[in-house]
Amino acid sequence: KKNTMKKTSIILLLITSIQFVAISQVRSISLNGGIVNQVLKDKVFSDLQFGGFVSQFGLDFQSSNSKSYWSIALAGNYGDIDYNEFFNTEYLELTIIVNYARSTNQTNPNALYIGGSFKSLINIIDYDGYENGSWMTGYSSALLLKKDFNLKKALINTELSFPIVGLLSRPPYAGRDEFVFANTDNISKILFSRNKLYSLNKYINPCASLKYSHDLGKVSIYSVLRYELLYLDSIHKYLKSSLGISIGLTFNLKKS
Numbered sequence: 001k002k003n004t005m006k007k008t009s010i011i012l013l014l015i016t017s018i019q020f021v022a023i024s025q026v027r028s029i030s031l032n033g034g035i036v037n038q039v040l041k042d043k044v045f046s047d048l049q050f051g052g053f054v055s056q057f058g059l060d061f062q063s064s065n066s067k068s069y070w071s072i073a074l075a076g077n078y079g080d081i082d083y084n085e086f087f088n089t090e091y092l093e094l095t096i097i098v099n100y101a102r103s104t105n106q107t108n109p110n111a112l113y114i115g116g117s118f119k120s121l122i123n124i125i126d127y128d129g130y131e132n133g134s135w136m137t138g139y140s141s142a143l144l145l146k147k148d149f150n151l152k153k154a155l156i157n158t159e160l161s162f163p164i165v166g167l168l169s170r171p172p173y174a175g176r177d178e179f180v181f182a183n184t185d186n187i188s189k190i191l192f193s194r195n196k197l198y199s200l201n202k203y204i205n206p207c208a209s210l211k212y213s214h215d216l217g218k219v220s221i222y223s224v225l226r227y228e229l230l231y232l233d234s235i236h237k238y239l240k241s242s243l244g245i246s247i248g249l250t251f252n253l254k255k256s
Contacts, residue, residue: 026065027253032058032224034246036077038091042125043236044134044171050089054079056244069113069146070100077242090126095119101146113146117161121168136238138168138195140205155220157211166203169195170234196234204231213250220250 039051060073075095082088101115123136142163149156206229213222224246232238 027063028061028220028250029253030058030060030062030222030248030250032056032222032246032248034224034244036242036244038077038081039241040081040091040125041237041239042134043238048083048087050081050083050091052079052081052088054081054091056246058246058248066103066106066109068100068102069115071098073097073099077244092122092124092126094122099144099146101144109150110148113144113148115144115146117142117144119163134171136168136170136232138166140164140166140168140203142205142207153215155211155213155215157209157213159207159209159211161207163203163205164200166198166205167195168198168203168232168234169193170232170236170238198232198234202233205229218252220252221247222250223247 034056035053036056037051037053039049041047041049054077056075056077058073058075060071060075062069062071064070073096075097077091077093079091080088081091096119098118099115100117101113103111103113105111119140119142121136121138121140124133125135126133140163142161145160147158149158207226208228209224209226211222211224213220224244226242226244226246228240228242230238230240
């Protein structure tokens with residue numbers, strides 16, 4: 001009986017240990033910065049195409065285990081993009097993105113994760129010298145695919161998202177807007193009101209990223225290559241293409 005109880009205790013201990021390893025959380029905080037090549041055509045103002053390099057920064061928190069993955073990220077782009085040497089525009093973009101995905105195979109560390117993404121966007125354009133501007137703001141939800149490739153001291157991560165629906169706001173026209181002048185003391189009302197619902201046939205916004213991380217212990221260093229295409233068929237069409245590269249540090253928190 002003693003031997004049986006001993007064997008049973010060892011088996012239960014092993015099962016508990018395996019379960020603990022399987023559900024242990026890995027958490028991290030990352031900081032990054034880089035440059036983005038923006039190409040933009042906003043027909044609220046004109047058919048002119050603007051382009052140039054802008055600075056990029058980001059901060060994100062991630063938590064993952066063998067079952068699921070979630071993250072929240074704050075990112076921003078800021079700088080001048082030009083039509084030519086005489087005409088440029090000030091460009092500002094801020095996004096908050098929340099991702100959640102579940103593993104398709106909990107026993108495989110390189111398994112595909114499938115889930116969803118929610119994005120809040122503020123995009124403001126100020127046409128220098130024309131006392132005019134444009135914006136695109138709102139919220140969207142997307143399908144998310146994520147796959148990791150674990151190496152000895154490195155990790156390669158790929159992500160692809162494609163929006164399903166977006167609730168977005170755009171100015172109806174260029175020039176003097178009475179709604180804007182009547183609410184100059186309430187910027188959030190200007191930017192986040194007059195929303196319209198857009199789906200796949202009107203709103204196209206695929207995003208893809210490739211990330212390489214090298215483990216240095218409690219800290220990892222990484223680089224990310226990211227591409228985004230944004231097309232919105234509203235009253236005035238909006239088209240943006242961006243290709244960026246950034247480097248950053250990941251601070252690995254204690255497992256729980």
